[in-house]
Amino acid sequence: NKDFEKALKFADHMQSPTIKIWAYPFSYPRGYYVRGLAYEKMGDYARAKENYEALLDLWKQADENIPELIDTKKRLANLKQTS
Numbered sequence: 883n884k885d886f887e888k889a890l891k892f893a894d895h896m897q898s899p900t901i902k903i904w905a906y907p908f909s910y911p912r913g914y915y916v917r918g919l920a921y922e923k924m925g926d927y928a929r930a931k932e933n934y935e936a937l938l939d940l941w942k943q944a945d946e947n948i949p950e951l952i953d954t955k956k957r958l959a960n961l962k963q964t965s
Contacts, residue, residue: 893917927965934958
């Protein structure tokens, strides 16, 4: 809905050390994904790439079928081609 500030605050919350311990392993990496999406939509492609690359670094050994991982790889490849 183009509320990028809200999306970035949401990503910050997802990566906050005060988040519930059971949710942290799930939410922390996805915070990079949300932040990357927001920056990409804002046209800040350098920051989008940074966040996508951080997620890929965290998920080096992750299951290849994670939807966010698949999408991140596609988005990062597109950004590298176009910018």
